[in-house]
Amino acid sequence: MDKAKIKAFVDRCFNDMAGAMSAGLVYVGIRTGLFAAMAQRGPMSVAQVVDASQLEPRYVEEWLNGMAAAHYLIYDPAALTFEFPDEHAYLLASEGTDHFAGGMFHMAPALLAVAPKVAEAFVAGGGIHFEEFGDDGIYALDLINRGNYQHRLVDYWLKALPEVTAALEAGAAGLDIGCGVGYATLALATAYPNSQFVGIDLDQASIDQASINAAEQGLTDRVRFIAEPLENLPAGETFDLITACDCVHDFADPQTLLSDLRKRLNPDGTMFVVEPKASDRLEDNCHPIGAMFYGFSVFHCMTQSLAAGGPGLGTCMGPGKLAALVQQAGFARCEQLDIKSNVNMFFAVRA
Numbered sequence: 001m002d003k004a005k006i007k008a009f010v011d012r013c014f015n016d017m018a019g020a021m022s023a024g025l026v027y028v029g030i031r032t033g034l035f036a037a038m039a040q041r042g043p044m045s046v047a048q049v050v051d052a053s054q055l056e057p058r059y060v061e062e063w064l065n066g067m068a069a070a071h072y073l074i075y076d077p078a079a080l081t082f083e084f085p086d087e088h089a090y091l092l093a094s095e096g097t098d099h100f101a102g103g104m105f106h107m108a109p110a111l112l113a114v115a116p117k118v119a120e121a122f123v124a125g126g127g128i129h130f131e132e133f134g135d136d137g138i139y140a141l142d143l144i145n146r147g148n149y150q151h152r153l154v155d156y157w158l159k160a161l162p163e164v165t166a167a168l169e170a171g172a173a174g175l176d177i178g179c180g181v182g183y184a185t186l187a188l189a190t191a192y193p194n195s196q197f198v199g200i201d202l203d204q205a206s207i208d209q210a211s212i213n214a215a216e217q218g219l220t221d222r223v224r225f226i227a228e229p230l231e232n233l234p235a236g237e238t239f240d241l242i243t244a245c246d247c248v249h250d251f252a253d254p255q256t257l258l259s260d261l262r263k264r265l266n267p268d269g270t271m272f273v274v275e276p277k278a279s280d281r282l283e284d285n286c287h288p289i290g291a292m293f294y295g296f297s298v299f300h301c302m303t304q305s306l307a308a309g310g311p312g313l314g315t316c317m318g319p320g321k322l323a324a325l326v327q328q329a330g331f332a333r334c335e336q337l338d339i340k341s342n343v344n345m346f347f348a349v350r351a
C-alpha cells in the first residue's frame with residue numbers, strides 16, 4: 001500500500017466529516033440569525049455576538065469556535081474577535097437574493113435525518129416519500145430555489161425565449177407542473193399581468209403554502225394552485241407555456257406525465273424545463289457539485305421516486321435522458337438553452 005495515498009485519503013475523510021459538521025453549523029447560523037447578527041459588523045467579541053443575537057452564550061461561543069475552525073469566520077487570537085467577512089455574508093446573510101447559498105445548508109439536516117431509513121431501503125427497497133421530509137424539506141427546497149425564481153426566471157432565464165415572453169405579455173395560459181410552494185408561478189404572474197397561471201403539485205402541504213403566498217401577493221385572481229394530478233384538470237384545458245422546474249427527474253411516472261403534458265401544450269407552445277446541472281457521464285460529474293447532487297439524489301430525489309413506485313431517475317438525470325424521455329412522450333424538439341448557471345441547466349421542449 002502507498003502510505004502517501006492513505007495519508008491523502010485520511011485528509012479527505014476528515015475534510016468531508018468537517019464539511020458535514022460545518023453544514024450543520026451553517027444551518028444553525030442561518031436559522032438562528034447568527035450570521036445576520038454578524039453581517040457588516042466587523043470583528044466582534046463573543047459577548048458582542050451574544051448581545052447582538054440574544055442567544056445562549058455557551059452555544060454562541062462554541063458555534064463561533066466551530067465556524068472559525070472551518071474558516072467561515074476570521075478569528076483574531078490577539079483581539080479574541082470573530083469576523084464574518086462581507087464576501088461570506090454575500091452568500092449566507094442574503095436570504096431572498098439570487099446569490100443566497102443558505103438553502104443548500106438547510107437541505108443537510110433534512111436529508112441526513114432520513115439516512116437511517118434510506119439505508120434500510122437499500123436492503124428492503126422502496127424509499128422515503130416526499131411528504132416524509134415534512135415542512136423542513138419543503139422549506140429547504142424553497143430556500144434553494146426562491147431567489148432564482150424571483151430574480152432570474154423572468155429577468156434572465158426566459159429572455160432566452162423571446163417568443164415565449166411576447167406571448168406572455170400579450171396574454172397566455174401557463175402551467176407550472178411540480179410547482180412546490182409556487183414562487184416560479186408567482187414570479188411569472190407578477191411579470192405578466194395579462195396571463196393566467198395554474199400551479200400543480202401532488203404535495204398538499206406545498207400547495208397550501210403556495211396558496212398562502214398567492215394570497216399575500218394579491219394574485220389569486222390569475223393564479224390557481226391545485227394539489228391534484230394533472231389528469232384532473234378540465235378536459236381541453238391547454239397551455240402556451242408549461243414550466244417544469246427541478247421536478248422532471250422526481251416524477252414517479254415520467255413517461256405518462258410527460259405524454260399528458262405534451263397533450264396539454266398548445267401547438268406553438270413551449271415547455272421550459274429546469275433541471276440540476278449534470279452530465280450524462282458519471283466521469284464528468286466527479287466534482288463537488290456532482291458529489292452534492294448524488295447525495296441529494298440518494299437521500300431525496302431518487303428515494304422519493306422509488307418510494308412512489310417510480311424509476312428513481314435521480315438528481316443527475318442529465319440532458320441525454322431528458323431528451324429521450326420527452327421524445328418518447330411525443331415532443332418533437334428538445335433544445336438545451338445557453339443560460340449560465342453553476343447548478344441548473346435549461347431546456348425548451350416543443351411539440
Ligand SMILES: C[S@@+](CC[C@H](N)C(=O)[O-])C[C@H]1O[C@@H](n2cnc3c(N)ncnc32)[C@H](O)[C@@H]1O
Binds near residue numbers: 142201206230244251
Ligand atoms: C424538487 S421539488 C421542486 C419544487 C419547485 N418546482 C421548486 O423548484 O422549488 C419537485 C416537486 O415536484 C412535485 N411532483 C412530483 N411528482 C409530481 C407529479 N406527478 N405531479 C405534480 N407534481 C409532482 C413534488 O411534489 C415536488 O414539490
